[in-house]
Amino acid sequence: MPRTPNSKNKPKLISVKLSKLNEIFNQDVTVLVDARYGPFLAAEETDLEKFKPETAEGEDREDEKPMVREVKFDN
């Protein structure tokens, strides 16, 4: 299975670390999670390139932060 599908057509497909998901969802972008490829995300915004993983699959991810979300309640 390719890590990044090699299509030049939009939407642009990039792979993204799970811990970067929050940064993506806080922006005005369209995100497509392709169920066939699991961790790969597709987005139309080319500047999302900056979210490319710094480590390849299988490398040491010890420094990767877990996804933590603070939930605020309306009281």
Place this chain on the structure above:
Amino acid sequence: MKEDHFAADFIGQARVRRQLSHYLDIFQKTGVFKHCLFSAQKGNGKTRICHEIGKRLGRKFYEINGGSIKNVKQFYDHILSPLVIDQDVTLMIDEIHALDISVSDFLLNMLSPNDKDANTMRYNGSEFVIDFRRFTFLSATTEPHKVFTALRSRLKQITLSRYSVTDLQKILQRGAKQIKLKKVVLDYLSKYIRGNARSAWVMGREVYDYCDLHGKGEFDLTDAEHLIDILNVYEYGFTELEVQVLQSIAECDISSLTKLSAKSGFTMQAQRDLEREMLGMDLIEVDGGRRITRRGKDYLKRNEIYATNT
């Protein structure tokens, strides 16, 4: 009679509400809320109920996906040290079955019940206290049998019940807000939801958005039929994708997962996930291979989907 702390916010789940209200009464007296593990199928309100508890505990509330915590170092450096130690906090781990075994093992000591309602922990030369009067642990899973057994025994296991059709229709109505739906409309729309609370609420929201878009104050059966047509949804809330999988199974008759994956273009895991609900609804059976049932064939027929073998 104990107060139902959740009555205003929750439809259904009466037994769970009663149990949690009891624990909230204890919390108000002792400051300790039981560490819980909620199990239910997806969309049945596990996360929602954890949030409702969190709201009532009145502390900071952090939610983490179990699969994203890779080891104890990560757990300590990014969660315990900055967010939990010496703070008043509720920590929720969703999909706890995906938690790394070393972290599960660490949690065993952290959550171990005792008379002091506190545990002294040591990690990497640091000593800290987990005081249950300041820290509550909530967790949720769709697969309780995959949660580390010893950890499961430390947690109060609470299984959410299935929603009755009446409750699902109440949830659907709540999603539709002020648009009052007649019984005949609710009955019709109910056929197109997945049998869980989220799906019912989402359908209600579709009704609301439809009325908002068309400037309608009422929503009748003709509107309901029109909406279902627009939403491109099949009976039981199945998507085009799921129907295609069912169709593939009908066409292959007895078929291996590998064969089906090759035919549908989905990975075996994706295929397995897609099949789970169909199994539960008795549309297919798995016995070595996969086979469509009589019920499955009827489903395809009712929805006017044709497979070469049906």
